[in-house]
Amino acid sequence: xxxxxxxxxxxxxxxxxxxxxxxxxxxxxxxxxxxxxxxxxxxxxxxxxxxxxxxxxxxxxxxxxxxxxxxxxxxxxxxxxxxxxxxxxxxxxxxxxxxxxxxxxxxxxxxxxxxxxxxxxxxxxxxxxxxxxxxxxxxxxxxxxxxxxxxxxxxxxxxxxxxxxxxxxxxxxxxxxxxxxxxxxxxxxxxxxxxxxxxxxxxxxxxxxxxxxxxxxxxxxxxxxxxxxxxxxxxxxxxxxxxxxxxxxxxxxxxxxxxxxxxxxxxxxxxxxxxxx
Amino acid sequence: xxxxxxxxxxxxxxxxxxxxxxxxxxxxxxxxxxxxxxxxxxxxxxxxxxxxxxxxxxxxxxxxxxxxxxxxxxxxxxxxxxxxxxxxxxxxxxxxxxxxxxxxxxxxxxxxxxxxxxxxxxxxxxxxxxxxxxxxxxxxxxxxxxxxxxxxxxxxxxxxxxxxxxxxxxxxxxxxxxxxxxxxxxxxxxxxxxxxxxxxxxxxxxxxxxxxxxxxxxxxxxxxxxxxxxxxxxxxxxxxxxxxxxxxxxxxxxxxxxxxxxxxxxxxxxxxxxxxxxxxxxxxxxxxxxxxxxxxxxxxxxxxxxxxxxxxxxxxxxxxxxxxxxxxxxxxxxxxxxxxxxx
Numbered sequence: 064x065x066x067x068x069x070x071x072x073x074x075x076x077x078x079x080x081x082x083x084x085x086x087x088x089x090x091x092x093x094x095x096x097x098x099x100x101x102x103x104x105x106x107x108x109x110x111x112x113x114x115x116x117x118x119x120x121x122x123x124x125x126x127x128x129x130x131x132x133x134x135x136x137x138x139x140x141x142x143x144x145x146x147x148x149x150x151x152x153x154x155x156x157x158x159x160x161x162x163x164x165x166x167x168x169x170x171x172x173x174x175x176x177x178x179x180x181x182x183x184x185x186x187x188x189x190x191x192x193x194x195x196x197x198x199x200x201x202x203x204x205x206x207x208x209x210x211x212x213x214x215x216x217x218x219x220x221x222x223x224x225x226x227x228x229x230x231x232x233x234x235x236x237x238x239x240x241x242x243x244x245x246x247x248x249x250x251x252x253x254x255x256x257x258x259x260x261x262x263x264x265x266x267x268x269x270x271x272x273x274x275x276x277x278x279x280x281x282x283x284x285x286x287x288x289x290x291x292x293x294x295x296x297x298x299x300x301x302x303x304x305x306x307x308x309x310x311x312x313x314x315x316x317x318x319x320x321x322x323x324x325x326x327x328x329x330x331x332x333x334x335x336x337x338x339x340x
Numbered sequence: 341x342x343x344x345x346x347x348x349x350x351x352x353x354x355x356x357x358x359x360x361x362x363x364x365x366x367x368x369x370x371x372x373x374x375x376x377x378x379x380x381x382x383x384x385x386x387x388x389x390x391x392x393x394x395x396x397x398x399x400x401x402x403x404x405x406x407x408x409x410x411x412x413x414x415x416x417x418x419x420x421x422x423x424x425x426x427x428x429x430x431x432x433x434x435x436x437x438x439x440x441x442x443x444x445x446x447x448x449x450x451x452x453x454x455x456x457x458x459x460x461x462x463x464x465x466x467x468x469x470x471x472x473x474x475x476x477x478x479x480x481x482x483x484x485x486x487x488x489x490x491x492x493x494x495x496x497x498x499x500x501x502x503x504x505x506x507x508x509x510x511x512x513x514x515x516x517x518x519x520x521x522x523x524x525x526x527x528x529x530x531x532x533x534x535x536x537x538x539x540x541x542x543x544x545x546x547x548x549x550x551x552x553x554x555x556x557x558x559x560x561x562x563x564x565x566x567x568x569x570x571x572x573x574x575x576x577x578x579x580x581x582x583x584x585x586x587x588x589x590x591x592x593x594x595x596x597x598x599x600x601x602x603x604x605x606x607x608x609x610x611x612x613x614x615x616x617x618x619x620x621x622x623x624x625x626x627x628x629x630x631x632x633x634x635x636x637x638x639x640x641x642x643x644x645x646x647x648x649x650x651x652x653x654x655x656x657x658x659x660x661x662x663x664x665x666x667x668x669x670x671x672x673x674x675x676x677x678x679x680x681x682x683x
Contacts, residue, residue: 118678183556203496205558206542285549288542289502289682303403304504305674 094319097312113313119297126294127321129208130276133215134325137223137272138265145227145264146257160228163221171218175285178214179205182286206288214282219275223268230264231257266329274322294318365393367608370408370421372593373399375630382624387615393608402427409436409598416598420609424506425592426663426670428464433667437463438599444610447617447635452655455592455634459663464594467616468631471649471658472507472589474582475554475572476561483561483582486511487518490532495539497560499550502543503677509669510589510661511563517586524665526673527680534680543682547571554579565591570629570647590649590658593631626650 100106113119148159166174181187184201192198204210238260242252258265283293292300298314301307371379376399384395398405402423409418413436423431431437439462442448448456448465455466476483481493489498501507512529513522521528533540541559544550547568553559555575564572572579595613597606615621622633626640632649633640640650649655 116678118682179552180556183553183558185557203541203558284545288544289504290537290540290542292682300504300674303401305671306403 093312094316096308097316109309109313113310118292119310122292122294122297123317125208125291126277129212129215129293130273130321130325132212133219133276134223134269134273136212136216137220138269140220141223141227141268142253142257142261144224145231148224148228149231160225163224166217167221171279171281172285174218175214175282178210178217178286182210182213205286206290208287208291210286211283211291211293214286215276215279218279218282219272222271222275226264226268226271227261228264230261230267234260262332266326266332269329270322270326273325277318277321365391365604365608366396367391367393367605367612368396368398368417368419369609369612370398370400370405370418372422373401375628378625378628378630382628382630383616383621386621387612390615391608391611395612406431410434413598413600416601418598419601419605420595420597420612422467422593422595424663425458425464425466425594426666428594428596429459429663429667431596431598432459432461432463436598437596438601438606439463440465440595440597440613441610444607445614445617447614447619450619450635450637451617452634452636452652454655454660458592458594464596465613465617466592466594466634467613468625469590469592469634469649469655469658470632471566471654472510472563472591473566473584474561475564475569476580476582477554477578478580479578480560483580483584485518485584486514486563486586488584489515489561489563490536490539492539494561495536496541497558498539499541499544499553499559499562500533501563502545503673503681505545506591507563507565508543509666509673510591512673513661514563514584514586514589514659518584524661524669525676526669527676530673530676530680537681551575566632566647566649567630573647587657587659590655590660592634592660 097109098105098107100108114123144163148156148163151159182204183189184203186201186204188204189201193201234257238256239252242256247255277293278295279293280295280299283291283296284299287293287296289296289300294314294317298311298318301310301314376397380397384397388395398408398418400408405418405421405423406427409416409421409431412418428437442456442462442465445465451466452469455469458464458466474483474486474489480497481488481491483489488494489500501511503509503512509526512526512533513524515532516522516526516529519528519532541553544553544562547564548571550559550562550564551568551571554562554572554577557577566581569581573581595616597609601609617635619635619637622631622635622638623640625631626633626638626648627644629644629647636652640648645651649658
């Protein structure tokens with residue numbers, strides 16, 4: 064592509080230096096602290112100490128559970144939405160796509176504060192619950208895991224839909240009708256045709272949604288508060304209050320590892336298709 | 341060609357540097373991010389006019405600002421800072437604060453006694469004091485005691501400050517007093533709050549967050565600093581400020597000067613502190629409902645007094661937690677809180 068091979072290297076150099084100095088190096092230093100003992104040298108003491116706390120264990124499993132639930136739910140909703148959208152005419156598809164990415168242009172703080180009102184005792188959800196006679200008075204929905212789940216799902220669902228739309232657009236349009244003509248029910252069509260052909264979109268979307276849910280701060284902080292601590296809100300507490308950078312480094316390491324492991328697991332899902340390809 | 345480029349770069353550099361040379365003297369202060377527009381108008385701009393200096397204002401949360409002072413202790417970049425009295429004590433214990441020459445503060449004699457030497461070693465001067473009590477919906481409940489916060493009548497509709505806030509430990513202390521245990525380990529009140537955790541709507545971190553929750557009727561009662569009272573008083577609901585039988589607790593913010601700053605900057609810092617403590621500035625900040633005054637000569641209007649902590653009698657009645665106790669117990673409190681309350 065370039066007359067001189069060095070031209071390409073020179074062009075990538077500024078970005079590489081920027082990423083190395085301002086991202087890789089600081090992250091490396093931060094993560095190395097998680098493996099450094101109080102007297103220097105390699106140590107797993109910070110991890111042992113972290114997981115010996117009942118609260119930390121609770122927060123770890125809660126974060127993992129909520130991250131997985133948000134990812135799975137967004138995959139279910141995302142497949143239905145993406146499948147419907149790719150059936151639309153190009154013009155309509157563009158409009159719907161614009162509506163999907165519109166929330167991404169609004170600050171997560173504003174979106175989360177909207178949920179604070181919607182899920183409040185006098186909010187829309189409780190008005191419906193009371194109106195339908197399901198409860199005599201408004202329920203406490205805020206500051207619960209459910210509230211954090213809803214906030215995170217709304218925050219990251221567009222990423223899953225976008226990834227799946229992109230993947231489905233590359234899927235041959237006649238495979239679903241062909242499967243139906245050959246007698247496959249919708250269950251078989253989804254699991255034996257659509258899912259294998261769109262696994263790469265699921266990997267990308269799933270990783271983005273899971274990593275986003277695990278590392279989001281504002282939404283769990285506002286909708287969950289300290290009664291629903293997540294790893295990210297716990298990290299903030301350890302740094303700003305306890306000045307405990309060792310525990311904060313451990314949490315940062317856990318978040319990085321969990322995101323990488325999720326990505327690898329999702330990639331394994333995509334492997335069978337790659338082998339056939 | 342190259343020479344031309346260097347000349348252009350030098351010219352741009354000179355232009356960029358020019359504003360910094362506009363004033364001969366520079367005073368760098370570190371303050372809370374709260375109400376900075378008002379502070380600029382009422383304090384910073386008027387001071388710059390009389391000092392013939394440039395005031396550089398740095399803001400941030402307490403941890404960030406304290407870290408900056410500590411990280412630059414060999415070559416200080418902050419000349420004067422304001423913070424809570426226990427944060428000031430934390431810096432003092434690390435030997436990062438210098439004694440304040442109060443003979444150069446012309447307004448020092450007018451200060452309430454509690455503001456004159458809050459650390460007891462001459463390294464801080466108080467500039468504002470505030471009470472913390474309980475705001476509540478008078479049409480829903482009646483609050484006569486800190487223990488009323490945990491009354492079944494309020495189950496699900498009460499919010500407490502998180503242990504990590506300035507109001508957190510004080511609230512637990514007062515609840516402890518109400519149940520007959522004022523031990524500063526706070527174990528008894530934390531155990532009680534832990535048992536009632538499901539009845540607490542949330543443990544709030546910011547008074548602005550609490551104001552919204554009260555506004556949307558999520559919360560009927562919560563402890564809050566007097567500085568935030570106006571947010572609740574004018575929300576259209578039947579709000580009252582409680583005067584519990586165990587009393588209200590007080591907190592104070594102080595001014596400090598890091599060690600090692602140049603003598604010229606120290607003079608300027610003292611001049612600025614004196615200006616801030618003067619009758620006119622304390623009155624202006626009080627009338628703007630920003631800070632309750634510590635200058636005894638200040639008489640605020642009745643309207644402003646309603647939103648502040650004013651009057652020698654009220655201030656004398658406040659219960660203050662020893663900043664040393666806060667500092668010595670903070671980590672243990674957090675551990676106990678995490679294991680017994682939030683779990």
